[in-house]
Amino acid sequence: MSGSQSQRRGAGPLAGLEQGRAHLAFQIAHGGGDGGLGTEGGLGGREEAAAVDGGYELPQVLDLEGVHAGWKFRFSEFYFHKFGLAKGDAMATMSPGQEGGRMTLEVRKVVSYVEETRVEGGRKAGRPLLMVLSAAVLKNPWAGKPFTEDLRPEILRIAPPLGDLLVGEILKYTGSGDRVEGYGKAAVVGADGEVEHASALIHTLRFGNKYRNAVGGTSYLSFTNSRGAMGCPIVVPMMHKNDEGMRSHYLTVQTTIADAPAADEVVVALGASVGGRPHHRIGDRYQDMREMGLDPAGKEAS
Numbered sequence: 001m002s003g004s005q006s007q008r009r010g011a012g013p014l015a016g017l018e019q020g021r022a023h024l025a026f027q028i029a030h031g032g033g034d035g036g037l038g039t040e041g042g043l044g045g046r047e048e049a050a051a052v053d054g055g056y057e058l059p060q061v062l063d064l065e066g067v068h069a070g071w072k073f074r075f076s077e078f079y080f081h082k083f084g085l086a087k088g089d090a091m092a093t094m095s096p097g098q099e100g101g102r103m104t105l106e107v108r109k110v111v112s113y114v115e116e117t118r119v120e121g122g123r124k125a126g127r128p129l130l131m132v133l134s135a136a137v138l139k140n141p142w143a144g145k146p147f148t149e150d151l152r153p154e155i156l157r158i159a160p161p162l163g164d165l166l167v168g169e170i171l172k173y174t175g176s177g178d179r180v181e182g183y184g185k186a187a188v189v190g191a192d193g194e195v196e197h198a199s200a201l202i203h204t205l206r207f208g209n210k211y212r213n214a215v216g217g218t219s220y221l222s223f224t225n226s227r228g229a230m231g232c233p234i235v236v237p238m239m240h241k242n243d244e245g246m247r248s249h250y251l252t253v254q255t256t257i258a259d260a261p262a263a264d265e266v267v268v269a270l271g272a273s274v275g276g277r278p279h280h281r282i283g284d285r286y287q288d289m290r291e292m293g294l295d296p297a298g299k300e301a302s
Contacts, residue, residue, distance in 0.1 A: 105161040109137040113255035125278035131253040134169035135269035143264035163210030177215035182249040182273035184238035190261035217241030236271030245285030248276030
């Protein structure tokens with residue numbers, strides 16, 4: 001098995017920009033369309049920049065068209081960096097959309113873990129198994145506050161752009177949504193939060209459907225939601241995106257983030273597989289059902 005882990009700061013759309021360093025303050029004005037925070041590649045539109053310290057300095061205010069139609073970006077005092085931001089955290093502010101209200105998403109860190117299994121059980125895999133986990137570390141909006149009965153306002157504010165961000169990260173490593181076969185999700189809340197806070201950000205169609213739609217999935221997203229300290233395992237169970245009974249795609253991808261979640265943070269992650277377990281040979285759910293005389297619901301057939 002070979003594995004690699006990459007950690008970078010900032011938001012997804014910046015990943016393809018080149019060189020340099022400094023801080024970012026940008027606004028995303030949503031003018032319609034499905035564009036997400038986690039798009040791959042650089043930005044199109046006007047790219048007027050002057051070389052500064054081996055990088056590029058943008059004018060004080062410069063509008064750039066995003067990769068996806070309908071998204072525009074406004075940057076202020078920003079230097080490009082090949083792998084995102086070198087310092088300072090990114091804040092994306094979206095103007096009111098269909099969900100209503102003004103939505104902000106503050107992400108301290110984005111972490112992606114990639115592994116490719118080439119040999120299993122001492123035998124070369126006929127098709128290497130690629131598994132990806134992409135996670136965002138963000139502030140828990142309910143941490144440090146009295147018990148909050150209604151979590152819905154923050155769910156509506158955070159879940160949609162968070163889904164966009166993480167889906168974009170996943171697709172960067174899988175190459176396309178069509179290649180994704182297995183999928184899942186996870187959330188880990190820090191010590192000052194409730195497990196309900198972790199659950200709130202991932203158990204909503206405003207988050208899950210971002211992923212399902214991007215990869216053409218119909219299955220529910222298998223999941224974990226838990227509380228943990230810095231460096232705890234981030235565990236994403238997965239199954240086939242269109243067939244819950246296909247045991248070859250019952251998989252788990254996991255990683256750790258040394259400094260997350262802090263007590264007042266939440267780590268939210270998506271997982272993906274390209275392929276199933278090498279040498280899978282335990283059959284599937286449907287084989288058991290036929291042998292046991294069960295109907296598709298798992299009940300004894302008459």
